[in-house]
Amino acid sequence: MKIQTLIAAAVAILLLSGEALALKKHVRVTPNNEEGHGLSVAMDQRKDGAVQIVITRDLSKARSFSPDSDLEVRRSSTLKVSSDSALIVECQVDAEKKKEAVVYRFTIPRDRIAHSHFTVAEIEDYKNTEGREHYLGGGTFYQFHLADFAGK
Numbered sequence: 184m185k186i187q188t189l190i191a192a193a194v195a196i197l198l199l200s201g202e203a204l205a206l207k208k209h210v211r212v213t214p215n216n217e218e219g220h221g222l223s224v225a226m227d228q229r230k231d232g233a234v235q236i237v238i239t240r241d242l243s244k245a246r247s248f249s250p251d252s253d254l255e256v257r258r259s260s261t262l263k264v265s266s267d268s269a270l271i272v273e274c275q276v277d278a279e280k281k282k283e284a285v286v287y288r289f290t291i292p293r294d295r296i297a298h299s300h301f302t303v304a305e306i307e308d309y310k311n312t313e314g315r316e317h318y319l320g321g322g323t324f325y326q327f328h329l330a331d332f333a334g335k
Contacts, residue, residue, distance in 0.1 A: 206321045207321060207323075208321070208322070208323045209323075209324045209326060210323060210324070210326065211326050211327075212325050212326065212327050213331050214332060220244070220325060221240060221241040221242075221243070221245055222238065222239065222240055222241070222303075223239045223241075224238050224332045225237045225238075225239075226332055226333065232292060232293050232294075233291065233292055233293060234290065234296060235289075235290045236288070236289055236290070236291065236301075236332075237286060237288050238286070238287040238288075238301060238303070239284050239286050239287075240258075240284060240285040240286075241283065241284055242283050242284055242285065243283060245305065246305060246307075246323070252310075253309055253310060254307055254308065254309060254310065254318065255307075255308060255309075255310045256305050256307060256308075256322075257306050257307075257308045258278060258285060258303065258305050258306075259275065259303075259304045259306075260275060260276045260278065260301065260302060260303045260304070261273060261274070261275060261276070261302045261304075262274055262276050262289055262299070262300075262301050263300045263301075263302075264291055264295050264299045265299060265300075266295070266298060271295070276288075276301070287301070287303070289301075291329075296329045296333050297329075297330045297333075298330075299329045299330075300327060300328055301326075301329060302324055302325065302326050302327070303325040303327075304322060304323075304325075305322055305323050305324075306321075306322035307320025307321055307322055
């Protein structure tokens, strides 16, 4: 009985404090589920041995907030290119914003696709963070193992 009372009190304190612990979800995107998540991957083999990769996020299928909300979804992306045994480079990829989509475009050597990964993070945050801390909101990390899309 004491444990139940303690748990109820802890939940009440969290609710009354206005702070929330939000869920961060990790989703592995594959050719079988990309469309359901509002994502698409295209690979273009170039003559120089590289592959241009274009990942498109359909914003009509993305989480969003009403215009009068104090919250928004912040997006970021990370590309990790590795060899068989070590990380070669990790960098952010800038998004190209279109009317109904966000497009990520990058080129990597064909022989690095097997060990390379791309992540799109969509995290809830305040629209205006000037003068205050970031919101500890929930979010989704869409993880692409690029090798999954090589034969697509």
